[in-house]
Amino acid sequence: MEQKYEASASVVRRLPRYYRLLQELERIGQQRTSSRELGRQLGMTASQIRQDLSCFGCFGQQGSGYAVKELRENLERIMGLPQLLPAILVGAGSLGKVVSENVRFEERGFRLIGIFDIKPELIGKELAGIAISPLEQLEAFCAAHHPAAAVLCLPKESAQAAAERLVSLGIRGLWNFSHCDIAVEHAQVVTVHLDDSLMTLSYKLHNL
Known part of the structure; x- marks a missing residue:
């Protein structure tokens, strides 16, 4: 059964921005990133990014950040893109x-x-x-x-x-x-x- 998520409209509007940036990081071969780095490149705070992602589950590990490919695939699944x-x-x-x-x-x-x-x-x-x-x-x-x-x-x-x-x-x-x-x-x-x-x-x- 397809999982349903509840998130505000503003959070949903930001998901494609995260996804595009992760695609670019993956394209250049970067394997890990952090909420601070994502925030710096997107003009947002690290806490806002962590708060947005928490609407959909637990991603990353404290101190080591996010695996770029894994997070990109998770966002892909959340947005239903493969379907x-x-x-x-x-x-x-x-x-x-x-x-x-x-x-x-x-x-x-x-x-x-x-x-x-x-x-x-x-x-x-x-x-x-x-x-x-x-x-x-x-x-x-x-x-x-x-x-x-x-x-x-x-x-x-x-x-x-x-x-x-x-x-x-x-x-x-x-x-x-x-x-x-x-x-x-x-x-x-x-x-x-x-x-x-x-x-x-x-x-x-x-x-x-």
Whole structure:
């Protein structure tokens, strides 16, 4: 049975940062690290890192720190990355093309199995080695393949309706690039607002 964890949203958001850093340490051949070293490289305190990791069990040993490979594998397991949940992408325009061809889905816990669009000129073309299907085939595809997640690369005016339709077809998670916030029941939504990141940088440059 898959183990479930309880952690705050802020802790969950930090897990990928830890994971990326551990990957880099492993890549350069470093075998052990410490909460102090991780904190120094991430701009965090050692106690915060220890507190975050304690939400998921006991890792490392006092005085000798963490085995890099072991901790990276534990975080991989905690985030469910090896399971490769099936996902689809809706919206094969310019943004959908960038996301489908540049995001390393299979290194991040997902396997892209379908791409959909409404534009006749896109149907049958391939993105990331997957043929674009017409949106009217969405119901039949979901019934046959049971994707767990969907990537939304749609105009904001159609994103909410599309999200509701996808959830009704069994989608449990939405990665939303549609430049708007959407709200649906019975599904997890992660929205990517590139503008927010830029405005945050503007604030920091003016105020910090």
